[in-house]
Amino acid sequence: MVSKYIFITGGVASSLGKGIISASLGKLLQARGYNITIQKFDPYINIDPGTLNPYEHGECYVTVDGMETDLDLGHYERFTGIETTRDNSVTTGRIYLSVIERERRGDYLGKTIQVVPHITDEIKRRILLNATKQPLDFVITEIGGTIGDIESQPFLEAIRQLRWELGPQRAINVHLTYVPYLAAAGELKTKPTQTSVKQLQGLGIQPEVLVLRTEHNLSDNIREKVAHFCNVDVTAVIQSQDLPSIYEVPVNMLRQGLDSVILEKLGVKPAKLPALGPWQDFLERRKKATKEIKIALVGKYDLQDAYKSIIESLTHAGTYNDRKVKAIFVNSEGITNENVSEQLQSMAGVVICPGFGSRGIEGKIIAAEYTRTHDIPTFGICLGMQMMVIEFARNVLGYQDANSSEMDVYTPHNVIDMMEEQKSITQMGGTMRLGAYECELVKGSKAAQAYNGQCMIKERHRHRFEFNNRYQEEYESNGMQCVGINPTTNLVEIVEIPTLKWYIGTQFHPEYSSTVLHPHPLFMSFIKACSNGTTEA
Numbered sequence: 414m415v416s417k418y419i420f421i422t423g424g425v426a427s428s429l430g431k432g433i434i435s436a437s438l439g440k441l442l443q444a445r446g447y448n449i450t451i452q453k454f455d456p457y458i459n460i461d462p463g464t465l466n467p468y469e470h471g472e473c474y475v476t477v478d479g480m481e482t483d484l485d486l487g488h489y490e491r492f493t494g495i496e497t498t499r500d501n502s503v504t505t506g507r508i509y510l511s512v513i514e515r516e517r518r519g520d521y522l523g524k525t526i527q528v529v530p531h532i533t534d535e536i537k538r539r540i541l542l543n544a545t546k547q548p549l550d551f552v553i554t555e556i557g558g559t560i561g562d563i564e565s566q567p568f569l570e571a572i573r574q575l576r577w578e579l580g581p582q583r584a585i586n587v588h589l590t591y592v593p594y595l596a597a598a599g600e601l602k603t604k605p606t607q608t609s610v611k612q613l614q615g616l617g618i619q620p621e622v623l624v625l626r627t628e629h630n631l632s633d634n635i636r637e638k639v640a641h642f643c644n645v646d647v648t649a650v651i652q653s654q655d656l657p658s659i660y661e662v663p664v665n666m667l668r669q670g671l672d673s674v675i676l677e678k679l680g681v682k683p684a685k686l687p688a689l690g691p692w693q694d695f696l697e698r699r700k701k702a703t704k705e706i707k708i709a710l711v712g713k714y715d716l717q718d719a720y721k722s723i724i725e726s727l728t729h730a731g732t733y734n735d736r737k738v739k740a741i742f743v744n745s746e747g748i749t750n751e752n753v754s755e756q757l758q759s760m761a762g763v764v765i766c767p768g769f770g771s772r773g774i775e776g777k778i779i780a781a782e783y784t785r786t787h788d789i790p791t792f793g794i795c796l797g798m799q800m801m802v803i804e805f806a807r808n809v810l811g812y813q814d815a816n817s818s819e820m821d822v823y824t825p826h827n828v829i830d831m832m833e834e835q836k837s838i839t840q841m842g843g844t845m846r847l848g849a850y851e852c853e854l855v856k857g858s859k860a861a862q863a864y865n866g867q868c869m870i871k872e873r874h875r876h877r878f879e880f881n882n883r884y885q886e887e888y889e890s891n892g893m894q895c896v897g898i899n900p901t902t903n904l905v906e907i908v909e910i911p912t913l914k915w916y917i918g919t920q921f922h923p924e925y926s927s928t929v930l931h932p933h934p935l936f937m938s939f940i941k942a943c944s945n946g947t948t949e950a
């Protein structure tokens with residue numbers, strides 16, 4: 414089948430869940446047997462979100478091929494299980510960079526470079542790029558931001574042109590809006606949706622499908638009204654009400670025919686119904702898993718989105734262990750020797766979170782000491798693993814001044830040190846050790862058991878510092894083992910204390926690759942350890 418393009422835009426407000434709708438639509442089309450990809454085009458000027466504070470856009474997600482991307486790519490992968498690449502995440506910055514590089518090379522000699530056509534042409538080229546590299550039936554393109562933003566304009570112009578060039582059988586616009594409920598009037602209001610669609614129409618884009626985000630059920634009347642005012646079929650007005658879990662959204666979309674209406678408009682005869690069996694099983698199991706376990710997330714960002722993939726990975730593993738994970742954020746900046754037990758003693762397990770810089774690290778070290786000495790299952794991820802290593806050096810090996818050279822360049826005991834390859838790097842953007850690398854597991858280790866006896870794994874990274882191998886022997890003879898090693902560079906990827914219930918730190922980020930249908934083995938084994946003793950009879 415020739416590739417077809419689905420453009421998803423959003424209006425009225427941000428945070429309506431465009432990413433979840435895109436991921437759900439991708440899931441449904443995939444479950445019907447189509448080859449799909451989902452890509453995100455973000456209107457900001459950074460080349461990638463790698464240098465952004467999580468307070469700006471939440472977690473920075475990392476693809477297997479080492480692109481730092483928007484967290485929506487995490488949703489795409491968790492829903493579909495299809496790995497994304499650097500071609501699935503594009504920003505205004507990347508678009509301009511390639512146009513300007515071409516201009517400097519002389520590719521446009523004699524011409525004035527303009528937003529239209531040069532920037533819009535580059536956007537169009539990128540939208541079409543994925544389908545030139547692999548056979549794809551559907552390419553779903555989510556446009557970041559909200560209609561009306563100045564910086565979104567070139568993207569909207571590009572999708573307007575593409576729709577015209579490809580024709581109505583190959584391209585379709587889906588617009589997501591918000592229907593607020595005015596409590597004082599006791600009414601749901603469709604005016605913002607009408608205005609948003611008018612704004613799109615003013616740009617030459619007629620959405621064929623509307624997805625209305627709402628906290629209350631929309632009556633047929635309201636849907637008819639929206640259809641009537643917006644030139645959209647009433648069957649193409651879909652509601653996206655709040656649900657207990659984002660993973661219920663695909664089922665809700667299926668029930669209302671989001672995928673079938675799109676297929677119909679694109680002239681595709683839906684061959685089969687989506688096979689959502691395992692997905693439904695997951696939802697069922699999730700509903701039944703009512704026994705709660707509390708897992709502390711020790712980190713410095715008091716913001717859910719900063720640890721999105723970790724929270725999702727914990728809930729995937731929770732479901733498959735028949736537990737409801739309650740993730741409790743514990744701000745590491747507030748942890749002291751005096752209050753650590755009060756903060757962590759009731760936790761079934763503790764995750765020491767990734768991060769950069771020294772803010773909050775002493776609290777992470779105190780947490781690592783507390784859980785190690787009280788044998789509470791603990792999972793250190795990236796910076797979290799590094800803090801476990803530092804804590805062990807200070808309190809077991811006796812090096813009071815042990816540190817990471819990220820925090821103290823002059824520490825005499827740099828048990829965490831900058832990677833050799835990083836020492837000559839001066840630019841900050843996109844220069845960390847990024848993406849998937851191999852790791853060989855030590856047979857018989859807890860980590861190897863978690864991976865079901867596999868000896869070679871591949872996991873994604875995002876860091877500049879590493880375990881200092883000069884200390885390996887000392888660590889091992891004192892009880893902390895290096896049980897995952899990169900086979901080419903010898904870099905220590907996993908440490909564990911085998912005498913404890915579950916005390917494992919990984920230099921890589923397992924949270925990027927946990928999906929609904931394939932929970933990550935380390936999270937599975939961690940939650941299992943956290944659940945022990947809480948098993949129902």
Ligand code: GLN
Pocket residue numbers: 766767768769770794795796797819875876877878879
């Ligand atoms: N700041 C640490 C490093 O660069 C850890 C990074 C992280 O947690 N992603 O090595």
